[in-house]
Structure formats: C-alpha cells, structure tokens
Amino acid sequence: MTSPENRFTMKRFWIVILLIAGFSLCGYSQTYVTKNGMIRFYSEAQLEKIEAINRQVNAALMNPTGDIVFKVLVKSFNFEKAMMQEHFNENYMESDKYSEATFVGKITNIKDINFTKEGTYPAFVEGKMTIHGQTQLMKQKGTLEIKNDAVTARAKFNILLADYKVSIPNTVVNKISRSIEITIEVTMTKLTK
Amino acid sequence: MFLLLQLIPLVVSAQDSLLNILKDEKPPVNYAEAAFKATRIVIGQSIENPAQGNMLLLITHHFGALNTGYENLYGLKQATIRIGMEYGLTKRLAFGFGLNTDRNTWDGFLKFKLLRQRSGGKRFPFSLSLFANTAIYTTKWENPDRKNYFISRMSYCFQVLLARKFGSRFSLQITPSMVHKNLVLTSADHNDIYTLGGGGRIKISNRVSINAEYHHVFNGQVRSTNVYDSFSTGVDIETGGHVFQIFLTNSMGENEEGFLANTTGRWNKGDIFLGFNITRIFTIIQPKSYRE
Numbered sequence: 001m002t003s004p005e006n007r008f009t010m011k012r013f014w015i016v017i018l019l020i021a022g023f024s025l026c027g028y029s030q031t032y033v034t035k036n037g038m039i040r041f042y043s044e045a046q047l048e049k050i051e052a053i054n055r056q057v058n059a060a061l062m063n064p065t066g067d068i069v070f071k072v073l074v075k076s077f078n079f080e081k082a083m084m085q086e087h088f089n090e091n092y093m094e095s096d097k098y099s100e101a102t103f104v105g106k107i108t109n110i111k112d113i114n115f116t117k118e119g120t121y122p123a124f125v126e127g128k129m130t131i132h133g134q135t136q137l138m139k140q141k142g143t144l145e146i147k148n149d150a151v152t153a154r155a156k157f158n159i160l161l162a163d164y165k166v167s168i169p170n171t172v173v174n175k176i177s178r179s180i181e182i183t184i185e186v187t188m189t190k191l192t193k
Numbered sequence: 194m195f196l197l198l199q200l201i202p203l204v205v206s207a208q209d210s211l212l213n214i215l216k217d218e219k220p221p222v223n224y225a226e227a228a229f230k231a232t233r234i235v236i237g238q239s240i241e242n243p244a245q246g247n248m249l250l251l252i253t254h255h256f257g258a259l260n261t262g263y264e265n266l267y268g269l270k271q272a273t274i275r276i277g278m279e280y281g282l283t284k285r286l287a288f289g290f291g292l293n294t295d296r297n298t299w300d301g302f303l304k305f306k307l308l309r310q311r312s313g314g315k316r317f318p319f320s321l322s323l324f325a326n327t328a329i330y331t332t333k334w335e336n337p338d339r340k341n342y343f344i345s346r347m348s349y350c351f352q353v354l355l356a357r358k359f360g361s362r363f364s365l366q367i368t369p370s371m372v373h374k375n376l377v378l379t380s381a382d383h384n385d386i387y388t389l390g391g392g393g394r395i396k397i398s399n400r401v402s403i404n405a406e407y408h409h410v411f412n413g414q415v416r417s418t419n420v421y422d423s424f425s426t427g428v429d430i431e432t433g434g435h436v437f438q439i440f441l442t443n444s445m446g447e448n449e450e451g452f453l454a455n456t457t458g459r460w461n462k463g464d465i466f467l468g469f470n471i472t473r474i475f476t477i478i479q480p481k482s483y484r485e
Contacts, residue, residue: 033214048433053483058215069211073221078482082244083434083474090227091399091431096361099223104208169400172433191214 030115030190032151033060037186039072043177050084050176052077059186061151066110068125068153070103070186092166093132101131105138113144120145123153131164142184152187223313228320228356228364231436231472232279232287232304234392235406235425236444236452240320240356240366242304243281246478251277251291252471253447260463268467275447280477293328293447300448302326310357324352328448345376350449367391370408372454381416386454390423400431404438408453415454423456427468438470 037057043050055078058071074095079085089095105127107113113121123144128135142155158179161168168176229239232249243249257271265271277291290301308321328348334341349372356366372386390408397403405426427440443460444452458464 031211031214035215060211060214062211067208067211069208069215071212071215075223076221078480080479080483081474081476082247082480083476085480086227086244087431090361094361094399096223102212104212175433 029065030063031060032063032188033191034058034186034188037070037188038184039070039077040183041077041180042183043180045177046174048175050079052079052085052088054078057184057186059153059188060191061107061153061188063113063115064110066107068103068105068107068127070184072101074099074101092168098131098133101129103127103129103138107144113146115146115151118147125155129159131159132166134164136163150187150189153184155182155184157182220313222311222315225310225312225320225358228310228358228366229394229404230402230429230431231438231470233438233470234366234394235404235427235438235440236423236442236447236468237368237390237392237406237408237449238304238322238324238352238354239392240306240322240354242285242287242306242322243279243474244480245281245284246476246480247281248475248477249279249289250473250475251275251279251289253277253468254470255442255445255447255466255468257466258445258458258463259465259467273445273447291448293451295446295448295451296330296332298328298330298448300326300328319355319357321356322354324350324354326350326449328450348372348374348450350453352449362396363393365391365393368408370449370453372450374450374454378417383414386414387411388453390453394429402429403427404429404440408456410454410456418455418457420454421456421459423452424460434474436470436472438472440468440470441465442468 035058036055037059038053038055039057040053054072054076056073056076059069061068074093075089077088079088105125108124108126113123121144123142125142126139129138140155140157142153145152158181161178161180229241231239232241232243233239253275255273257265257268259267261268273295275291275293277289279287279289281287285306287304288302292299302325304322304324306320306322308317310320311317326349329346331346350370352368352370354366354368356364358364368390370388370390374384377384388408388410390406392404392406394402394404408423410420410422421443423442423444425440425442425444427438430437443458443464444456445458445466446452446455
C-alpha cells in the first residue's frame with residue numbers, strides 16, 4: 001500500500017518524465033508570430049470588382065516542426081464601400097455566426113528552409129482551411145523569406161466560394177466571381193517568453 | 194508503451210498550442226451591425242445611419258387610399274412623394290434633408306448614434322440614437338388675411354431610438370417621440386404631441402425581411418381632428434446597392450410630423466396607403482481603413 005504522499009510523488013515523477021520526454025522529442029523549437037499580417041482578396045466579375053484587405057491577421061509558425069496557423073477575424077476585412085462590407089458580413093460570410101477564418105497546417109518541406117541564413121525559400125503548405133464554418137483540405141505553394149530574424153510568408157492562390165458554401169443569389173450572380181484570389185503576406189517575429 | 198501513449202497528446206497539440214498563442218488577451222469589440230437594412234423601419238427612422246462617407250438617396254412614395262374605389266384606381270392616381278438625401282458625416286453623426294410634395298414641405302435632420310450595441314470585449318445590450326428634425330411647409334398661407342409668421346410654418350420632431358438586434362434575424366426598436374408644432378389648428382390642440390412607438394424586423398432570408406412599425410399617439414393632444422395610431426407593415430428587399438421597401442400604412446404623411454401627429458386614416462375603414470421607399474447608396478469617401 002502506498003501512502004497518499006507517495007502517490008503524489010509518483011505522479012510528479014511521471015510528469016517530470018513526460019516533460020523530459022516531450023522536450024527531447026521536440027528538441028529545440030522556435031515560434032514566430034504576428035498579429036498584424038495582411039490578407040487581401042480580390043475578385044473581378046463582369047460588373048463589379050470586389051476587393052478587401054485585412055491587416056490584423058494572426059499567424060504563427062514553429063520551427064522545426066513546420067506547424068503553421070493563420071487566424072483572421074472576418075469582420076476586420078475592410079472594403080472600398082461600406083455597403084459591400086456590410087453585405088459581406090451579413091449576407092455572405094454570416095460573420096456573427098462564423099466570426100473567424102482559420103488555417104491550420106504544416107510546411108512540408110520545412111527541413112529545406114534554413115532559418116539562420118537570409119534568403120527566400122519555396123514553401124509547400126498543407127492543411128485545413130476553415131471559412132464560413134466549412135473546412136477544406138488545401139495544398140499550396142508559397143515562399144518564406146528569412147530576413148533580420150523575421151520570417152515573411154507569402155502566398156497567392158484562388159479559392160472557390162462553393163467550397164465554403166458561400167452562396168450567391170441569382171440576382172447578383174453576374175456581379176460576383178465564383179473564384180476569389182487570395183494574397184497573403186505576413187511577417188512573423190520570434191516569440192519571446 | 195504507457196509513456197508513448199501519454200506523448201501522443203503532446204505531439205498532436207502542437208498546432209493547437211500555436212492557435213493558443215494567437216488567442217487574444219481580450220476578445221475584440223464586436224459592434225452589432227445592420228439591425229435594419231435601411232434608415233427607415235417602414236416609414237419612421239430606424240437606428241441605422243448611412244456609413245461614414247456614404248450618401249444615400251431615399252425616395253418615399255405613398256399612393257392614395259385603397260378605399261377610394263375603382264374610379265380612383267384604388268389610390269394609384271394619387272401620389273405623395275418625398276425625395277431625400279442623407280449623409281454619414283462620421284461613424285456616429287448623419288444629417289439629411291428632403292422635399293415632400295405634401296404642402297411642399299422641406300425638412301432637415303440630424304441623427305446621432307449615442308450608444309452602440311456590442312458583444313465581445315465591452316458588452317453593451319442595445320443601441321441608442323437621437324434624432325431631431327425641422328420641417329417647413331412652403332405652400333401659400335391657408336388664411337392669407339390674418340397676420341402670418343414664418344415660424345408658423347415650422348414643426349419639429351425629437352426622437353429617441355432604442356434598438357436591439359437579437360441574433361442575426363430579429364431586431365426590435367422602441368421609439369418615443371415628441372412633435373412640436375409652432376402653429377396648431379385650434380387653441381384646444383396641444384403644440385407638443387407625445388407618441389410612443391416602435392417596430393421590428395424578421396429576416397426571412399439574407400436579403401429579405403418583414404418589417405412592422407407602430408406609433409401610439411396619446412389621447413387628448415389633438416382635439417380638432419381625429420387622429421389615430423399609425424401602423425405600417427411591409428417587406429425590405431435588398432439587392433446590390435439598393436434597398437426596396439414595399440409597405441401598407443394608414444399614414445399618408447411621410448414626415449415625422451405627418452405620420453406621428455396627423456394620421457387620420459384607419460386600417461379598419463380601408464384608409465390604407467400602398468407605399469414604397471427606394472434607398473440607393475453611394476460611396477463618396479472611401480473608408481480610411483481601406484485607403485491606407
């Protein structure tokens with residue numbers, strides 16, 4: 001029979017073991033973060049150009065695991081026309097219901113990126129993007145630029161509104177493109193704790 | 194084996210912990226937007242202002258009464274029209290003016306958002322706006338023989354607009370109003386007329402809502418004419434840059450003074466007016482957040 005104190009120390013022992021094991025598994029890791037990255041989207045249809053920019057993009061990247069995450073508040077996209085912004089939030093993105101859009105993924109070729117040497121590296125990203133409550137697997141190519149201890153991730157790609165169940169009413173079907181071009185530029189700096 | 198099992202959550206949670214790093218220390222302030230699609234619930238002011246830098250053209254049209262029979266094509270032969278313009282000076286303050294074919298009335302107003310409903314960081318349960326207008330009718334004097342003063346042409350309206358958006362589909366507003374007429378028909382009529390009303394909307398799709406609005410005029414304030422409570426109901430249809438509001442009302446008046454203090458029609462007598470508002474929005478100044 002073990003006394004309660006003994007059990008307690010046993011528990012602590014396991015925690016210590018776990019922590020050691022955990023750290024040794026991860027090895028040295030560095031996290032890069034930002035809260036003011038940029039995402040712009042653009043679509044050009046027959047009648048109307050729609051463009052919006054968000055400069056409050058949250059992003060984090062972990063080296064050497066290659067884990068990368070993005071998080072944006074849908075309401076912080078800014079439009080040329082206040083009315084477009086209202087319709088974007090009210091009618092298309094339903095931002096009260098789905099307030100965030102996220103991407104959670106990995107840079108698959110993180111081993112090829114030398115974080116200690118300045119330069120621009122191609123980066124292959126794979127993960128799950130969630131917009132409007134819909135999650136899609138996605139694979140994209142972008143770049144990582146290492147400069148002055150900061151990492152800038154850039155990518156440009158298209159998404160289909162239908163993939164994220166963003167519906168366009170028939171009356172404005174010619175005004176809105178079904179495919180939206182997304183440009184990402186986020187500069188992340190080392191997280192110091 | 195046991196150790197390895199314990200390690201799995203550590204590995205799996207790497208991305209979650211990254212997401213945790215991105216968590217905001219304080220949740221962002223989230224203002225309730227678009228409690229109503231237009232700046233009118235049906236015929237009266239809603240809590241909404243034109244966005245800053247936006248100009249809004251509003252055409253209000255009431256046909257004649259439905260009970261005027263076929264000879265009058267059930268009111269289609271008559272029209273009262275107000276053409277109005279509104280502009281969002283700041284996020285909170287808007288002004289507007291209009292011209293109404295009813296006694297050639299010019300009006301101007303100021304509307305100020307004092308409190309805004311918000312969730313997230315700093316919660317607040319409702320929005321509150323203040324509204325004030327002045328209307329001046331400019332047709333010939335009804336009694337040209339007596340001494341007439343210019344200020345006799347003027348009337349004012351002050352309103353407190355108190356609204357809450359319940360979820361994304363349902364909004365409710367309470368509107369206490371005071372109308373002041375510089376000149377009334379008889380000395381028994383009050384110059385200040387108090388009403389209590391309100392309205393609401395239910396969205397039946399992202400672009401269509403059903404709205405209703407009611408204003409109760411307290412008894413004994415208007416003695417020389419029979420005035421009744423104003424009730425209006427209709428649909429809002431939003432397309433790209435327009436909002437169409439099509440409605441039925443027992444108020445012929447389109448200005449606050451007209452429908453709050455001078456509604457002479459009664460629903461149960463068929464004094465029902467078909468009407469519509471068309472709102473067109475123009476962006477005059479692009480938002481700063483976009484231009485940068």
